[in-house]
Amino acid sequence: MYDTKYLFQRNEIWWVKVAVPRSLRDELGYDLRRSLHTRNLAEAREKRDRVVEELRQMIKESAAAESSGRACRESMVPDDENGFEILAREDFSDVTFLLEVDAPLMSKAAKPGQFVIVILHERGERIPLTIADFDADKGTISLVIQAVGKSTIEMQQRCRAGTHLHALVGPMGYPSELGAKKIVCVGGGLGVAPIFPQLRAFKESGAYVVGVVGFRSKELIFWEDKFEKYCDELIVCTDDGSVGLEGRVTLGLEMALKEHADVDRVIAIGPPIMMKACADTTLPYGVETIVSMNPIVVDGTGMCGGCRVSVGDEIKFACVDGPEFDAHKVNFDELMSRLGRYKDDESRALDDWKEMVS
Amino acid sequence: MAKKTIRTIPQKRAEMPVQDPVARAGNFEEVALGFSLEGALVESERCLVCPKPNCVPACPVNIDIPGFIVEISKKNYRGAYDILTESTLLPAICGRVCPQEDQCEGVCPVGETLEPVAIGRLERWIGDMAIANSWRNTPPIAPNGFKIGIVGSGPAGMACAADMAKAGCDVTVYEALHQAGGVLRYGIPEFRLPNEVLDAELENLKALGVKIECNVLVGRLFTIEQMLDELGFDAVFIGTGAGYPSFMGIQGESLNGVLSANELLTRCNLMGATQFPRYDTPLGLGKRVAVIGSGNTAMDALRVSLRADAEEVYCLYRRTRAESPARVEEVEHAEEEGVRFEWLTAPVEILADDNSNVRALRCQRMELGEPDDSGRRRPVPIEGSEYEFEVDTVVYAIGTNANPIIGQTSKIALNKWGYIEADDKLATSMAGVYAGGDIVTGAATVILAMGTGRQAARSMKSYLGIRDSSAVYQKPQENGEASIFGIDPTERAHVRVRVA
Numbered sequence: 001m002y003d004t005k006y007l008f009q010r011n012e013i014w015w016v017k018v019a020v021p022r023s024l025r026d027e028l029g030y031d032l033r034r035s036l037h038t039r040n041l042a043e044a045r046e047k048r049d050r051v052v053e054e055l056r057q058m059i060k061e062s063a064a065a066e067s068s069g070r071a072c073r074e075s076m077v078p079d080d081e082n083g084f085e086i087l088a089r090e091d092f093s094d095v096t097f098l099l100e101v102d103a104p105l106m107s108k109a110a111k112p113g114q115f116v117i118v119i120l121h122e123r124g125e126r127i128p129l130t131i132a133d134f135d136a137d138k139g140t141i142s143l144v145i146q147a148v149g150k151s152t153i154e155m156q157q158r159c160r161a162g163t164h165l166h167a168l169v170g171p172m173g174y175p176s177e178l179g180a181k182k183i184v185c186v187g188g189g190l191g192v193a194p195i196f197p198q199l200r201a202f203k204e205s206g207a208y209v210v211g212v213v214g215f216r217s218k219e220l221i222f223w224e225d226k227f228e229k230y231c232d233e234l235i236v237c238t239d240d241g242s243v244g245l246e247g248r249v250t251l252g253l254e255m256a257l258k259e260h261a262d263v264d265r266v267i268a269i270g271p272p273i274m275m276k277a278c279a280d281t282t283l284p285y286g287v288e289t290i291v292s293m294n295p296i297v298v299d300g301t302g303m304c305g306g307c308r309v310s311v312g313d314e315i316k317f318a319c320v321d322g323p324e325f326d327a328h329k330v331n332f333d334e335l336m337s338r339l340g341r342y343k344d345d346e347s348r349a350l351d352d353w354k355e356m357v358s
Numbered sequence: 359m360a361k362k363t364i365r366t367i368p369q370k371r372a373e374m375p376v377q378d379p380v381a382r383a384g385n386f387e388e389v390a391l392g393f394s395l396e397g398a399l400v401e402s403e404r405c406l407v408c409p410k411p412n413c414v415p416a417c418p419v420n421i422d423i424p425g426f427i428v429e430i431s432k433k434n435y436r437g438a439y440d441i442l443t444e445s446t447l448l449p450a451i452c453g454r455v456c457p458q459e460d461q462c463e464g465v466c467p468v469g470e471t472l473e474p475v476a477i478g479r480l481e482r483w484i485g486d487m488a489i490a491n492s493w494r495n496t497p498p499i500a501p502n503g504f505k506i507g508i509v510g511s512g513p514a515g516m517a518c519a520a521d522m523a524k525a526g527c528d529v530t531v532y533e534a535l536h537q538a539g540g541v542l543r544y545g546i547p548e549f550r551l552p553n554e555v556l557d558a559e560l561e562n563l564k565a566l567g568v569k570i571e572c573n574v575l576v577g578r579l580f581t582i583e584q585m586l587d588e589l590g591f592d593a594v595f596i597g598t599g600a601g602y603p604s605f606m607g608i609q610g611e612s613l614n615g616v617l618s619a620n621e622l623l624t625r626c627n628l629m630g631a632t633q634f635p636r637y638d639t640p641l642g643l644g645k646r647v648a649v650i651g652s653g654n655t656a657m658d659a660l661r662v663s664l665r666a667d668a669e670e671v672y673c674l675y676r677r678t679r680a681e682s683p684a685r686v687e688e689v690e691h692a693e694e695e696g697v698r699f700e701w702l703t704a705p706v707e708i709l710a711d712d713n714s715n716v717r718a719l720r721c722q723r724m725e726l727g728e729p730d731d732s733g734r735r736r737p738v739p740i741e742g743s744e745y746e747f748e749v750d751t752v753v754y755a756i757g758t759n760a761n762p763i764i765g766q767t768s769k770i771a772l773n774k775w776g777y778i779e780a781d782d783k784l785a786t787s788m789a790g791v792y793a794g795g796d797i798v799t800g801a802a803t804v805i806l807a808m809g810t811g812r813q814a815a816r817s818m819k820s821y822l823g824i825r826d827s828s829a830v831y832q833k834p835q836e837n838g839e840a841s842i843f844g845i846d847p848t849e850r851a852h853v854r855v856r857v858a
Binding site for chain 2: 105106109114119120123124125126150151166167168169170171172173174298299301302303304305306308310315317320321331334337338340341342345346348349352353
């Protein structure tokens with residue numbers, strides 16, 4: 001029997017034919033064919049193997065391009081050009097960065113203590129972020145973001161001046177109540193930026209402002225000039241002691257309280273564990289202490305109730321009843337437990353996404 | 359043609375195909391597939407075309423029901439659509455989500471001896487046909503210079519926006535979420551109301567010149583007062599709904615695994631959580647889910663849970679099936695799909711495991727006592743009937759309250775429950791500001807919200823001095839120019855126009 005594998009004859013000329021896998025048929029057709037320019041079967045057999053190999057190589061390359069293209073399309077949701085434009089970005093550290101977003105109406109409406117919800121792209125989640133600054137003249141608001149989960153790391157990678165946020169809504173929640181005469185404003189970690197508009201507002205309202213801000217080390221400090229400008233006293237704390245006090249913000253807070261017996265309010269913003277520590281610190285001094293809640297939020301308009309916080313005997317929705325509450329009444333343990341509700345899902349999302357983009 | 363009587367009409371309702379219960383419990387495709395052409399024609403024959411129909415006044419927007427059904431039986435489907443759109447903006451939606459058994463179908467005389475005419479299914483059939491054929495009834499609009507702001511893009515806002523736009527006003531709808539539609543988007547799941555249907559109806563609204571702005575939280579971004587004083591709106595309609603979920607106040611409600619039906623539905627319908635991690639929002643539903651309550655929202659939550667891979671889904675209700683406020687069809691559908699009902703059961707405590715997750719519910723059996731104010735028999739706990747019921751997720755669907763944001767940020771008067779105080783013309787305490795939908799009535803239905811939206815539009819028109827007609831759309835006359843809302847074109851000169 002003649003060996004005519006991969007071979008067929010057209011007008012007596014021998015050709016090679018290789019089938020294309022189903023997934024690539026849209027692109028390459030049902031099979032790939034090439035003429036061997038010979039009527040002689042023996043000659044055709046000789047040329048055959050090399051040509052088959054070449055055609056197979058073509059299929060392989062095409063398959064690779066297709067799959068990487070698909071992965072790319074999957075992982076990269078396109079930038080939403082009708083969204084909210086990012087005008088500037090500033091990196092404070094390898095995880096913390098600032099976005100200045102074009103939002104003229106919001107820049108006029110925003111008040112200290114309020115938050116916004118952003119969505120990065122059309123498959124994104126709704127992320128609540130406390131407003132770090134607003135400038136009605138420029139028509140912008142600033143957000144400071146820590147890249148810790150899938151969405152925020154993706155923001156860190158994608159957001160540049162000129163790109164867009166799919167959605168930006170706010171300002172949400174009650175603004176901070178002014179009226180204190182001497183106030184200590186404490187910001188740690190994620191809370192350093194959002195404490196800024198508060199202490200600026202208190203300073204402008206005529207209060208005596210003591211700022212306490214905490215960083216891990218000297219290199220991570222940002223906005224020192226802005227804080228200096230609006231604080232009567234500024235206490236910087238670093239974990240490693242590379243600048244200012246060595247230790248946590250509670251150390252600075254304690255110092256401020258000892259020095260000023262007439263402090264009539266403390267505001268603390270930061271991770272729940274830090275706010276809890278601040279509440280414990282001020283309790284013996286009997287000073288009114290306000291904290292800003294950052295629970296899990298879906299809509300931010302009072303609709304889902306995911307942001308329930310126990311304050312005293314009551315259940316409050318942080319989005320519409322807060323986000324600021326009396327620190328001595330907030331159940332922080334419950335808050336921390338509720339913040340961990342999606343921990344497994346979050347790490348799964350992050351792993352999946354990292355695998356996809358790598 | 360001989361006069362139709364109860365004996366000559368088709369005795370049985372035409373069958374509407376539905377997706378197989380086993381298959382559909384695993385997908386988000388629509389359950390009720392809608393009439394076939396033959397089915398619709400048979401069903402249309404069942405209408406007796408009463409000279410004084412009961413169904414028309416029973417419809418919150420007074421659709422000429424016999425009128426459109428007769429057109430179907432004459433195979434004039436476009437004509438049927440024209441009649442529907444005289445009264446309703448959203449036939450494809452209302453045909454799906456109206457509680458017809460309490461409205462038009464509930465008073466249909468055919469229903470006294472046979473099953474009533476399937477009015478809702480016929481309405482839906484025409485609505486779907488309109489979407490498939492891109493029918494659109496856009497009346498000629500003469501701009502009158504008035505600027506109207508609508509707060510909330512749910513059914514009340516959509517209905518009000520449509521009427522005001524048709525009257526010639528420049529209408530802007532503000533929506534706080536990133537997609538329009540309100541409860542039709544975040545609340546009602548795709549298997550009951552596909553997103554394409556809602557999108558098509560929103561396109562109809564935009565074709566009238568209505569502008570829809572998402573991501574605007576009225577009250578916080580700007581207030582109602584600012585809309586009137588600074589943004590140049592002549593009148594404002596508030597339809598912010600009653601979306602604030604209730605909890606019972608029992609022990610353990612702050613545990614992980616306890617959530618409101620609104621949260622569950624919003625995660626799924628609006629945020630795509632069933633496609634996590636392709637979409638970023640997680641769902642976080644367990645394997646054994648208990649939904650508390652037995653209204654339509656509870657049914658949606660139950661059926662979404664089934665489709666989102668929960669293994670066992672239970673409905674806990676303190677009364678019986680007869681008192682269940684959900685549409686009969688929804689309860690039946692849920693049951694067919696595998697939801698298990700625990701009637702006469704109320705939770706008394708939610709129990710935790712070591713990690714503050716839900717481990718079980720402590721429940722109590724109930725029996726029915728004397729009727730209460732609502733006329734339903736009051737559930738009374740049975741002594742010593744408490745037992746533990748193992749679940750890992752508890753979903754509350756026991757009702758919602760007024761959304762508080764407008765109340766927090768404006769001087770508009772509220773009643774003691776936080777709903778906006780409105781008179782019978784739906785005017786609020788602030789001149790030029792009207793309100794409708796759940797934020798006035800308390801949690802109700804889509805069609806009622808639409809009805810109040812349209813009523814508020816009428817009041818706004820009379821407040822602004824714009825000529826009104828009850829028709830949404832009137833067909834162009836056979837020989838002559840189209841009339842605008844029943845107004846003779848030559849009369850246009852009398853229509854009041856805003857003086858700049």
